[in-house]
Amino acid sequence: MASAETNPLHLHGVLPRFDLIEPSDVEPGIRELLAELVELLSQLEANLEPSWTGLIEPLEAMSERLGYAWGLVGHLMGVKNSDALRAAHASVQTEVVTFGLRLAQSRPIFEGLGALRAGPEFDSLDAPQRRIVQTMLRAARHAGVGLDEVARTRFNEIQAELAELGTNFSNHVLDATQAFAMRITDHAEMAGTPDSLKQLAAQNAREGGDEGATAEQGPWRITLDAPSLMPFLEHGECRQRREELYRAYVTRASSGKLDNTPIIERILELRHEMAALLDFESFAELSIDSKMAPDIGAVDGLLEELRGASIDVARRDLEALRDHAGETRGAARVETLELWDVAFFAERLREARFDYSEEALRPYFPLPRVLEGLFALARRLFGVSIVSADGETSVWHPDVRFFRLFGEGGEDGEPIAAFFLDPYSRSGDKRGGAWMDECLGRSGERLRTPVAYLVCNQMPPVGGKPSQMSFDEVVTLFHEFGHGLQHMLTRVEYGLASGIRNIEWDAVELPSQFMENWCYHRETLIGLSQHVDTGDPLPDELFDKIEAARTYRAGSQMLRQLYFASMDLALHREDLRHSGQDVFDVQRRIAERTTVLPPLDGDRFLCSFGHIFSGGYAAGYYSYKWAEVLSADAFSAFEEAGLDDSSAVAETGRRFRDTVLSLGGGTPPMEVFEAFRGRPPSAEALLRHSGLTRATT
Numbered sequence: 001m002a003s004a005e006t007n008p009l010h011l012h013g014v015l016p017r018f019d020l021i022e023p024s025d026v027e028p029g030i031r032e033l034l035a036e037l038v039e040l041l042s043q044l045e046a047n048l049e050p051s052w053t054g055l056i057e058p059l060e061a062m063s064e065r066l067g068y069a070w071g072l073v074g075h076l077m078g079v080k081n082s083d084a085l086r087a088a089h090a091s092v093q094t095e096v097v098t099f100g101l102r103l104a105q106s107r108p109i110f111e112g113l114g115a116l117r118a119g120p121e122f123d124s125l126d127a128p129q130r131r132i133v134q135t136m137l138r139a140a141r142h143a144g145v146g147l148d149e150v151a152r153t154r155f156n157e158i159q160a161e162l163a164e165l166g167t168n169f170s171n172h173v174l175d176a177t178q179a180f181a182m183r184i185t186d187h188a189e190m191a192g193t194p195d196s197l198k199q200l201a202a203q204n205a206r207e208g209g210d211e212g213a214t215a216e217q218g219p220w221r222i223t224l225d226a227p228s229l230m231p232f233l234e235h236g237e238c239r240q241r242r243e244e245l246y247r248a249y250v251t252r253a254s255s256g257k258l259d260n261t262p263i264i265e266r267i268l269e270l271r272h273e274m275a276a277l278l279d280f281e282s283f284a285e286l287s288i289d290s291k292m293a294p295d296i297g298a299v300d301g302l303l304e305e306l307r308g309a310s311i312d313v314a315r316r317d318l319e320a321l322r323d324h325a326g327e328t329r330g331a332a333r334v335e336t337l338e339l340w341d342v343a344f345f346a347e348r349l350r351e352a353r354f355d356y357s358e359e360a361l362r363p364y365f366p367l368p369r370v371l372e373g374l375f376a377l378a379r380r381l382f383g384v385s386i387v388s389a390d391g392e393t394s395v396w397h398p399d400v401r402f403f404r405l406f407g408e409g410g411e412d413g414e415p416i417a418a419f420f421l422d423p424y425s426r427s428g429d430k431r432g433g434a435w436m437d438e439c440l441g442r443s444g445e446r447l448r449t450p451v452a453y454l455v456c457n458q459m460p461p462v463g464g465k466p467s468q469m470s471f472d473e474v475v476t477l478f479h480e481f482g483h484g485l486q487h488m489l490t491r492v493e494y495g496l497a498s499g500i501r502n503i504e505w506d507a508v509e510l511p512s513q514f515m516e517n518w519c520y521h522r523e524t525l526i527g528l529s530q531h532v533d534t535g536d537p538l539p540d541e542l543f544d545k546i547e548a549a550r551t552y553r554a555g556s557q558m559l560r561q562l563y564f565a566s567m568d569l570a571l572h573r574e575d576l577r578h579s580g581q582d583v584f585d586v587q588r589r590i591a592e593r594t595t596v597l598p599p600l601d602g603d604r605f606l607c608s609f610g611h612i613f614s615g616g617y618a619a620g621y622y623s624y625k626w627a628e629v630l631s632a633d634a635f636s637a638f639e640e641a642g643l644d645d646s647s648a649v650a651e652t653g654r655r656f657r658d659t660v661l662s663l664g665g666g667t668p669p670m671e672v673f674e675a676f677r678g679r680p681p682s683a684e685a686l687l688r689h690s691g692l693t694r695a696t697t
């Protein structure tokens with residue numbers, strides 16, 4: 001029970017009290033906790049016993065407590081951001097980083113780990129335990145334990161500055177996104193846009209001060225949040241407005257007070273210096289050292305294999321768009337296809353070829369029905385039941401849902417896991433994008449049930465109807481749910497390797513991208529559709545079109561990801577300081593090989609590339625493709641077993657659960673994959689699903 005004296009960040013191990021946590025709890029809560037942990041750490045170092053119970057278990061317990069409190073603060077920064085919270089976060093962030101480094105760089109603990117590794121107990125540990133010890137040793141080396149005092153001091157300064165730079169980067173993107181709104185009063189400038197966008201844009205306008213705004217009469221406010229941006233770029237016939245919006249999007253956070261350019265340069269410089277301190281040639285080398293990929297060469301090899309399979313296809317995609325744009329009649333016709341025309345004509349060509357639009361699908365996917373279908377799939381594949389438990393615990397926003405998950409024994413047993421779902425876009429206090437995060441992890445002590453956060457940014461309910469999801473939003477929900485499953489269905493009993501912990505970055509997208517495949521399975525997708533007005537399921541013809549459209553522009557999409565991945569790798573393996581080049585020169589050089597329509601001269605996409613500058617994907621963006629190879633290949637096991645054979649699907653699903661979803665970070669990912677698939681991964685399934693395999697006869 002939380003009493004008036006208990007700081008809610010100190011509860012640890014129980015569901016968070018979102019009803020009690022205030023930004024004012026952060027500073028004292030984190031400070032007190034850190035003081036206590038520093039004391040515990042000193043005691044541990046002073047009486048070090050190099051054994052599992054004497055060393056690893058106490059470390060796990062400490063990491064749990066800090067992870068709980070600081071994880072909560074991080075979570076709220078993402079979903080309930082405010083000036084007060086930012087200030088509170090900033091006030092203690094350096095201390096948290098300092099403690100993390102103190103722990104990671106503890107010489108006695110490093111030596112204790114070394115002694116445990118070399119001692120007689122090591123061989124009697126089970127495989128996940130041994131892997132934990134080895135990962136901790138590597139992490140300690142990467143954290144600079146081996147450095148002399150001068151170098152270590154510098155290393156620590158770099159870490160602290162990097163943490164602050166990452167937060168500033170992300171705040172700038174959020175602020176720059178919020179600072180822009182395109183106010184439209186002229187009907188003609190909204191021509192072509194779907195009703196759902198008009199409703200959202202009128203809602204935004206009302207919130208922005210146009211009190212009488214209506215979907216039909218305006219005024220409308222188009223923002224850079226995805227549910228507003230994308231439909232306008234795809235459907236807005238007014239080319240000038242598309243250009244305005246596109247330029248705003250690709251120059252976000254690139255000028256004035258919110259300019260991220262100096263932050264990017266500084267981040268890269270510091271990362272390079274840090275890698276050099278650890279004797280790596282580049283930050284990219286350092287990053288790959290702890291990945292599933294054996295070395296940079298293996299990554300280059302995969303990126304090049306995929307580029308080779310997609311570049312000509314992407315060129316043909318572009319020609320097809322040019323032809324279509326040139327043939328289009330009326331006001332929408334353009335002579336020279338520009339970047340702000342691509343999404344628009346890609347949608348027109350999609351409509352012409354497949355005769356449906358993304359927007360036309362929305363009414364078939366109301367969120368409640370989609371959830372029912374997703375949960376039914378989880379039951380078919382993995383034998384789990386998911387039950388709504390709204391109101392059983394506090395949440396951070398009234399739209400947030402809470403669910404419990406039960407195992408094969410069904411709903412009469414004890415729940416084995418739970419999750420929160422925060423589905424809708426909220427510009428103002430919620431970060432864009434979608435993600436899964438841990439609330440509680442399975443860990444030592446009482447082997448408590450894991451709890452996940454699933455956060456999406458889909459279209460909110462408008463006009464008194466449930467949220468109507470685009471197909472992409474459905475796919476995103478499946479994706480995050482896949483991450484959630486790996487967190488929730490873990491059987492690993494050690495907190496340092498349960499769920500998604502201790503899994504290599506480039507393997508962690510396997511279950512998430514695996515789940516996406518089910519959105520292209522007829523029975524599954526039709527099963528989760530129900531027209532919001534008529535109640536009809538998605539017609540078969542529409543499913544056929546979605547399936548056919550899956551490979552539509554697949555070469556272009558593949559190439560776009562390869563562009564990002566190659567740019568990320570290049571930025572992190574070169575030292576730009578003495579090259580006379582800046583980051584935008586690198587971007588242009590990579591674009592020459594990996595784009596078919598070059599970016600604008602003034603393109604500043606890097607200034608909002610949060611994955612690599614404020615997320616964990618630095619020199620690791622390639623991981624999406626690496627894991628996609630794994631996930632497509634895993635799904636092909638179901639294809640081979642027979643997707644319409646329910647007992648084969650259940651059997652393969654249970655095997656997936658018992659390997660990929662259960663073994664967490666306790667087993668090397670290649671072993672996990674081979675335990676499920678019976679052989680090493682192959683890119684064949686990914687290329688086939690993307691329609692990028694040369695036709696064979």
Ligand SMILES: [Zn+2]
Nearest residue numbers: 479483509512
């Ligand atoms: Zn993911």
